[in-house]
Amino acid sequence: GAVVSQHPSRVICKSGTSVKIECRSLDFQATTMFWYRQFPKQSLMLMATSNEGSKATYEQGVEKDKFLINHASLTLSTLTVTSAHPEDSSFYICSAPFWIRTSYNEQFFGPGTRLTVL
Amino acid sequence: QKEVEQDPGPLSVPEGAIVSLNCTYSNSAFQYFMWYRQYSRKGPELLMYTYSSGNKEDGRFTAQVDKSSKYISLFIRDSQPSDSATYLCAMSGPPTGNQFYFGTGTSLTVIP
Numbered sequence: 001g002a003v004v005s006q007h008p009s010r011v012i013c014k015s016g017t018s019v020k021i022e023c024r025s026l027d028f029q030a031t032t033m034f035w036y037r038q039f040p041k042q043s044l045m046l047m048a049t050s051n052e053g054s055k056a057t058y059e060q061g062v063e064k065d066k067f068l069i070n071h072a073s074l075t076l077s078t079l080t081v082t083s084a085h086p087e088d089s090s091f092y093i094c095s096a097p098f099w100i101r102t103s104y105n106e107q108f109f110g111p112g113t114r115l116t117v118l
Numbered sequence: 119q120k121e122v123e124q125d126p127g128p129l130s131v132p133e134g135a136i137v138s139l140n141c142t143y144s145n146s147a148f149q150y151f152m153w154y155r156q157y158s159r160k161g162p163e164l165l166m167y168t169y170s171s172g173n174k175e176d177g178r179f180t181a182q183v184d185k186s187s188k189y190i191s192l193f194i195r196d197s198q199p200s201d202s203a204t205y206l207c208a209m210s211g212p213p214t215g216n217q218f219y220f221g222t223g224t225s226l227t228v229i230p
Binding site for chain 2: 042106111112
């Protein structure tokens with residue numbers, strides 16, 4: 001199956017710094033990628049949809065200025081957590097859809113990035 | 119009301135047991151139903167997907183969809199310790215198949 005990578009896998013930073021997380025589709029192109037956040041023992045919460053060549057679409061309650069998304073190419077989307085605070089500590093996962101048929105895609109998930117803000 | 123409801127567990131079974139995991143949903147437009155397995159601190163991996171109602175079997179795993187009841191199930195036969203993980207159900211459908219709606223996940227532990 002298709003492979004999605006994420007970098008870094010783990011990051012620890014001080015409060016107030018910005019952290020960039022990369023999501024790459026390695027063997028297929030993705031005009032759309034999704035960013036999720038997952039707290040311990042909770043499900044995936046969709047944060048935003050990243051669109052290549054246009055602005056990201058954010059879910060209700062997600063701060064656009066806090067979580068900057070850039071979909072620079074058909075294989076790369078980045079999520080930047082700006083001025084990170086301890087409450088931003090979480091597991092961030094990206095996914096990229098691979099269309100099986102016109103109305104259904106298979107989502108391939110990255111391995112996730114664990115962010116810890118001290 | 120959440121789009122997808124899933125009992126978070128945790129569920130603990132002895133090795134060899136049959137495991138039943140379930141989700142209910144509210145959106146009758148959902149057409150594709152997926153089960154993902156997520157090991158601790160890893161991204162989810164797709165186990166099975168089913169289109170519309172019916173059963174699908176893959177080795178020890180069987181997925182069932184009952185659209186009339188808005189209820190889906192995943193059965194694991196002869197459960198193994200390596201099956202210990204969190205199982206997430208997910209659904210998608212018109213008007214766009216892009217967005218997935220996830221259940222909260224059920225944590226499963228298979229005891230040797």
